[in-house]
Every structure is written in structure tokens, then in C-alpha cells.
Amino acid sequence: MLPFLRPALAQLNTYTPHPGGSSAEQLLDRLDTNENPYDLPADLKQKLAWAYQQEIEANRYPDGSLANLKTAIAAYVNQSAGVDFVTAADLSVGNGSDELIRSLLIATCVGENGSILVAQPTFSMYGILAQTLGIPVVTVQRSSSFELDLAAAQQVIQQATQQTGNPPVRVVFMVHPNSPTANALTAAELEWLRTLPEQILVVIDEAYFEFSRATVLAELQQRPNWVILRTFSKAFRLAAHRVGYAVAHPELAAVLEKVRLPYNLPATTQTAALVALAYRTQLLAVIPTLLAERDQLFQALSQIAELRVYPSDANFLFVLPTSTTAANLFERLKSAGTLVRHTSGGLRISVGTPEENQRTVERLQQILSSQSI
Ligand SMILES: *Cc1c(COP(=O)(O)O)cnc(C)c1O
Numbered sequence: 001m002l003p004f005l006r007p008a009l010a011q012l013n014t015y016t017p018h019p020g021g022s023s024a025e026q027l028l029d030r031l032d033t034n035e036n037p038y039d040l041p042a043d044l045k046q047k048l049a050w051a052y053q054q055e056i057e058a059n060r061y062p063d064g065s066l067a068n069l070k071t072a073i074a075a076y077v078n079q080s081a082g083v084d085f086v087t088a089a090d091l092s093v094g095n096g097s098d099e100l101i102r103s104l105l106i107a108t109c110v111g112e113n114g115s116i117l118v119a120q121p122t123f124s125m126y127g128i129l130a131q132t133l134g135i136p137v138v139t140v141q142r143s144s145s146f147e148l149d150l151a152a153a154q155q156v157i158q159q160a161t162q163q164t165g166n167p168p169v170r171v172v173f174m175v176h177p178n179s180p181t182a183n184a185l186t187a188a189e190l191e192w193l194r195t196l197p198e199q200i201l202v203v204i205d206e207a208y209f210e211f212s213r214a215t216v217l218a219e220l221q222q223r224p225n226w227v228i229l230r231t232f233s234k235a236f237r238l239a240a241h242r243v244g245y246a247v248a249h250p251e252l253a254a255v256l257e258k259v260r261l262p263y264n265l266p267a268t269t270q271t272a273a274l275v276a277l278a279y280r281t282q283l284l285a286v287i288p289t290l291l292a293e294r295d296q297l298f299q300a301l302s303q304i305a306e307l308r309v310y311p312s313d314a315n316f317l318f319v320l321p322t323s324t325t326a327a328n329l330f331e332r333l334k335s336a337g338t339l340v341r342h343t344s345g346g347l348r349i350s351v352g353t354p355e356e357n358q359r360t361v362e363r364l365q366q367i368l369s370s371q372s373i
Helices: 042-054 065-080 099-107 125-132 149-163 186-196 217-222 252-257 265-277 282-285 288-304 327-338 354-372
Strands: 091-094 115-120 136-142 170-173 201-205 226-231 245-246 307-309 316-321 341-343 345-349
Touching: 042 217, 042 265, 065 091, 065 217, 065 265, 091 099, 091 252, 099 125, 099 170, 099 201, 099 226, 099 245, 115 125, 115 149, 125 136, 136 149, 149 170, 149 186, 170 186, 217 226, 245 252, 265 282, 288 307, 288 316, 288 354, 316 327, 327 341, 327 345, 327 354
Parallel strands: 115 136, 115 170, 170 201, 201 226
Antiparallel strands: 091 245, 226 245, 307 316, 316 345, 341 345
16 A cells, blocks of 8 residues: 555445446446436426536536525425425535535544444445544444344443543434335434434435435424435436535534535536426426335235345335345346345345336346246
């Protein structure tokens, strides 16, 4: 390793991004990253193309204040939660919510100011980004139904402060509903999060909100130590454009604004997010269909004896094979033409188009019946 590098980075596993864009992968059913399977409709792409030709000055910096986008996001957040208290001052917008995760870590933990707590299995970016910044990651395991062991979490928070020499737990990351396991926070988990002291930031990642309709937004006003993360990468069909946002106490939102790069969102991305919000009724209209597809996929996979399928509040299913390894099943599915995510000893399968879902079922049936003979 080059001698000027931080030794901790040698051990770090790189996040394996989706192999997007390669033509070989495009021939597969790409059910590994939980995107909406439907591209932006042609008329909206036309609007983006028009904006690029007529409005965007490629030689000028984009709007670094993100003012228009924040106003539009605030209106959507309020409308979708039936509240009216969210304003632009409560928002920070990131180059994907991944950027906001990093900004939150910089704002709270960097410089031995804190550790983070995650409940495994969960979204891997929290731990990866923390490690790149030299921030200790404290983990607790989830139960067999993927609920957080509250007593263990409480104990770990106390131990981390008193015994390990790590800085105290400053941030608890929870996904609602969780990835890869697809379960929403339970009433007991939420109750525990409410008991956490004001020195601990609670991050509720609602990346799948448009599918689950589960949100803690209504509580945010009473809880200055809670922040919600959302993204345009899933239901809103804009993964290619990279937009996420945080809804937070205005003091935290202001610090996130200090931490972010001044021109973090390209002009084309800002336009795409504004268009998606303006036409959200049209874009989100496919969600009931995707949820019905998910339920059908759940039923079909539940019929396969060699699979354990978990209930889902999102647009993906988590399955554990019982007669072979997840690694083997992953490889065989890929050879058959379906790419899923191999993680946490299981497979996370995104809900795709009806044709893709049908193929998922057929391929799993075929692979599992042939190997059990
Ligand atoms: C997909 C996803 C995100 C979104 O990340 P972006 O950087 O906005 O694309 C964030 N959190 C979780 C849990 C996710 O599954």
C-alpha cells in the first residue's frame, strides 16, 4: 500500500456497484437494485431534452442553492404526509441519499466525536461510509424475524460509551422498511427510538416510503434528534440522476448544507427532479400495480418448498434458500438470466415487470427442482 495512505483503508471492502451500462448486464433481468422497473415516460424525457436544449446553459454553474427544488420537495413531503410544517429550511438535498449519509457522518462523528450503531443485516453504505471516515461501527444482530434486539442495542450503546474506548454512539441508522429484509419498524422499535437521548441522532432512512407509505414525518417537529432520508432513486424512477433529500431540524439541515459540496447536483439532475415532482401523480401511479405484483411474487415463491420468503413492506423480497447456499442460487439464477442481490446469507429480489417476475418464479422453480433430484 502506498505509504501516504491511511492504513484503515487497506482493509475496507469496496461497495460493489450495480454493473450498470454494460451491455452484457442489460440482457439480464436486473432485479438487484430495487429500482422502479419502468423508465421515465417518453413525454417526460422529451421535456428533459427540451430543457437541456433551451434552458440549461452548459457553461454555467447550476443553481447551488437548490432553492426551487427544495420548495418543490417541501410541498411533496407535506402533501404526502398530510402535514404543513416542512419548509425549505428543514431540507438538505444530496447527490443521492448516499451523499447525505456521508454528510450526516461528517456532521456528527468525524474526529473521534462518535461511533454509529447499525442493526445487521441492513443497508451496507452506512458502515462503508463510516469506515472511510475512520468512524467506528457498532453492530447488533436482528432476530430471526429481523427485528432489532432492543435490550442488546441498549446495552451496546452503554458499553460503547463506558468500556470499549470507542467514542460514544452518536448516530443510530434504521431503514424503514429495512433493506435487505423488507420489514418496517415495529411499534416497539419506534418506542425504543423515542427513548434515545438528545445526544444521539436517529436516522430513519425512508428510501422505500412511496411503497410502504410508512413514515415518521409527523413526529419530526417534536424530535430534534431525528432525521428522515428519502431518495428519488426508487419509486420516482430517477436512479440515473442521483437525488436524495434529508428532512431535519433546521439547525441540522443548516449544518448539512455547510458540509455538502457547493454544486453537488448537476443542472440536468435538478431539472429531472423538478419534472418528476411536477408529474408525480403520473409517475407514482404504477405503485399499486408494483405492490400487487409483489404480493403475487410472494405467493408464488412461498409455494417453493426450498425457499423461505419473508413478508415485505417495500418493492423487493428477501428469501433464504433452505436446500442450497444463497451463493449457489445467486450464480445459477444469474446464469439463467436473472440478476438479484446476494446479501446477508440470502437473496434480495426486486419486484420487476410482470414478465420479469414470471421469469424469476420459473427460473427459481426450475433451479431448485433440478438440484433436489
Ligand atoms: C436505495 C437506497 C438508498 C438510495 O440511495 P441513493 O444514493 O439515493 O440512490 C438509500 N438507502 C437505502 C436503504 C436504499 O435502499
